[in-house]
Amino acid sequence: MSELRAVLDDLLAEGESLDDLVAGLPSEAWATMTPAEGWRIAHQIAHLAWTDDASVLAATDAAAFQEVVTEAWKNPTGFVDEGAEELSKTPPAQLLERWRTGRTALASALQAVPAGTKLPWFGPPMSPMSMATARIMETWAHGLDVADALGVEREPTMRLRHVAHISVRTRDFAYSVHSLTPPAEPFRVELTAPDGSTWTWGPEDAAQKVTGPALDLCLVATQRRHRADTALVATGQDADKWLDIAQAFAGLPGGGRQPSQ
DSSP: OOHHHHHHHHHHHHHHHHHHHHTTOOGGGGGOBOSSTTOBHHHHHHHHHHHHHHHHHHHHOHHHHHHHHHHHTTSTTTHHHHHHHHHHTSOHHHHHHHHHHHHHHHHHHHHHSOTTOOBOOSSSOBOHHHHHHHHHHHHHHHHHHHHHHHTOOOOOOTTHHHHHHHHHHTHHHHHHHTTOOOOSSOOEEEEEOTTSOEEEESOTTOSSEEEEEHHHHHHHHTTSSOGGGSOOEEESHHHHHHHHHOOOSSSSOOOOOOTTO
């Protein structure tokens, strides 16, 4: 199995995991508020459906996707919310079917992209692998919002590796969106995976280091939990600062969660 195929299988599995949470909900439950301000469960699924559709377009029709980008930048801080708001008005059964169709189409579209191709996006161009990994991160994070709204505890899976990887790789981006200069030296990141194994990034002898559960870094970098509510440990001033600003997603910094929220 190719590396891309394995990531796409994880993307589909992450979608199925969230699908299992919402498929049996009565229509009125889709109006349940989630921790994201102003977003109900319907908004969360609508956002994923909208972004999956945009990703398919980026992978199959660059010119048409550029038209979406041009339209989006007329309202750069609001187009994501607008997309979620509009689609959230779709009856739940139809919205769920649209999301199912879109995420399946996305996996097929990314698999068909010629090797070495970079896909256009709202930020820097991405490889099919990077786009698939980003979609796993988004699906997991928004799925967590839905689970929190429903009071459901989701068991972490080894698919968190993808979310953790983006969390580490976006270190410099997190500094830049806060108008800060990224540290010159790499960090050492050692995370305990859901199966008890260890995932690592960076040189072993790095002066700046972050350790703890992989789940906790993923929660912090997607701004789903405050670092104070995790077991993450930072060694060094720069590493400590990073945990305050870590951001695995594109766009402007979010408000994040408050301690105990």
